Amino acid sequence: MPANLRINDQIKAFPAYCxxxxxTRPYHHFAFGQSPFPLPPCVIEALRSNASQHDYLPTAGLPDLRKAIAKHYRRHFGVKCTPDQVVVSPGSKEMIAMLLAVLRGPVVVPTPSWVSYLPQAKILRxxxxxxxxxxxxxxxxxxxGLARVLASESAPQKILILNHPHNPTGLVYSRRELQALSKACRRLGVIIISDEIYALTTFEETEFTSMMSVFPEGTVLTGGLSKDRSCGGYRCGVGILPKNPAALIRDVLKVAGATYSCVAAPIQYAALEAYSGSDEVESHMRDCARLNEVVGRITASLLSNIPGVRCTFPxxxxxxxxxxxxxxxxxxxLRLRTSELFVEHLLRVEHTALLAGSALLLPDDYFCARCSFVDYDGQAALAHWRASRPTTSEEEEAFVREHCPLIVEGVANLARYLEQVRAGKRPKHVA
Ligand SMILES: Cc1ncc(COP(=O)(O)O)c(C=O)c1O
Incomplete structure (x- = not known):
């Protein structure tokens, strides 16, 4: 069983056991990556009022939705795409799997990596x-780095999975970095699947550049509603495919038609609202990104204050x-020989869950982990944020301490655990 699923099972089982x-000590869940925020209310309303939509829709998606998605990508990222390049899928995960199924050539998976690329590529052999x-x-x-791993590769086409913004580091490529990479891809015969599912969670929207705006002929862009609009369970993703080769869209639609037919009709009507560009949706996303920035920054600075720990600032x-x-x-x-043994032990003794580096495709004995800073009531925090936004760094820290207490406590638990480790003592369960 993959480590992320195992830790999730443990988080469910341990509290009952305890x-x-x-x-009765609480658990601190830093292992799971789901948006803590509520959906924009107009999207919920659109879903409600379209509950009676029950016809199958075109496999590529509702024509108006494809139009709205093309417009969204032009408006936010300057991606010059037309509706016929857009395919709607049940989550971007499914879109990535379909692309891996139809694109020829070996797949380059950079590490640390999101947990699902490797299993998908393996399933597809x-x-x-x-x-x-x-x-x-x-x-x-x-x-x-890319040229080095492809040096002895003879396949005429290779696929690079680029995840930007990046899970697990939270880091974003600059336009210049993307340009340099696209140049190398042209030279090396590499087509990019650019997983941009976190694009509009970027704290400063202007820092984000879509790979498709830089390398339109060699990029397939994937995205969706799961992260920036908090609709993970709606299962609505998108692929923006290059115009050429035309066979690519045809092949993706063949797989889509033969497997899921179309994304659920009421969801597509709700997605129409989510992609409308309305002030309500846009300001909701901005508010969530700003609040998320503060929680991320404070989590990172608390973590980096622990002796022996360094972390990314997302x-x-x-x-x-x-x-x-x-x-x-x-x-x-202390015979904690792998990142997985360490995070399992941390969970047992300090009730604090991280995702081990091995789940991110790093070597078992590379001591690292992903920490998700989403363990708080996002709805309540967002309401407080809107009512009175903290402006100074002291106010921001006070805000996080008050509205995200499990995060602050979880980091303190980790600090206590590591203090013991540094002192050469195997940490014991704290009741
Ligand atoms: C990097 C990355 N890509 C893709 C996905 C899949 O998102 P979706 O809900 O659109 O399938 C996730 C979800 O966790 C993710 O973290």
């Missing part, structure tokens, strides 16, 4: 080329990548 033994990225490069794929998304390798010898002395 209660049975008289322990694709050749996978793992491309480790480095802390010094901001965990970005560089032209040199520019988007819900995640901080945390590196514990300075404490490697201490972990090994």
């Amino acid at each position: 209660r049975k033994h008289g322990c 694709k050749k996978v080329i793992v491309l480790p990225t480095r802390w010094e490069d901001g965990f970005k794929v560089t032209p040199d 520019q988007a998304g819900f995640y901080v990548f945390v590196d514990f390798n300075e404490l490697r010898d201490d972990f090994l002395r």
Whole structure:
């Protein structure tokens, strides 16, 4: 079972076990990556008023929705696409799987990585080329790194999965970095699946550049409603495919038609509202991104204050990548030999869940983890935020302490655990 699913199962099972033994200490869930925020109310209303829509829709999606999506990508990111390049899918995950099914060539998966690319490529029996990225490069794929892993690859076409903004680091490529990478891709015969599901969670929207605006002929862009509009369970994703080769859209639609027919009709009508560009939707996304920025920044600074810990300072998304390798010898002395053993032990003794580096495709003994900063009541926090926005850094910290207490406590739990580890003591369950 993948580590992310195992830790989720443990988080469900442990509290019941603990209660049975008289322990009522709360759990702190930093392992799961779901938007903490509510949906824009107009999207809920659109879903409600379209509950009676029951016809099958065109496989590529409702024509008006495809139009609205093309407009959305032009408006926000300057992507010059037309509605016939848009395909609506049940989540961007499904779109990525379909693209991997129809695109020829080996798949380059940069690490650290989102958990699902590798299993998808394996199910489809694709050749996978793992491309480790480095802390010094901001965990970005560089032209040199790409050329190095493809040096002995003879396939005429290769696929690079680029995730930007990036899960798990929260980092964003600059336009210049994307331009350099696109140049290398043209030279090396690489087509990019650019997973931009977190695009509009970018704290400063202007910092985000879509790969498709830089490399339109060689990029397939994937996105959807799950993160910036908090509609993960609606299962509505999109693919923006290049105009050529035309066979690509045809092949994707063949897979879509043969597997899911179309995305649920009421969801597509609700998505029409979510992609309308209305002030309500746009300001909702901006508010969520701003609040998320503050929670992310404070989580990262609390984490980086722990001796032996370094972490990324995210520019988007819900995640901080945390590196514990300075404490490697201490972990090994305590027979905590892998990142997975460490996070499982942390969960048992401190009720604090992280996602181990091994789930991000990093070596088992590389001591790192992903920390999701979403364990708080996003609806209540957003309402307080709108009522009185903190303006100074002291007010922001006070806001997070008051409205996201499990995050602050969870980091304190981790700090206490690591203090023991540094002292050479195996941490014990704190009741
Ligand atoms: C990097 C990344 N890509 C894609 C997805 C899938 O999103 P969707 O809900 O659109 O399938 C996720 C969800 O966690 C993600 O983190």
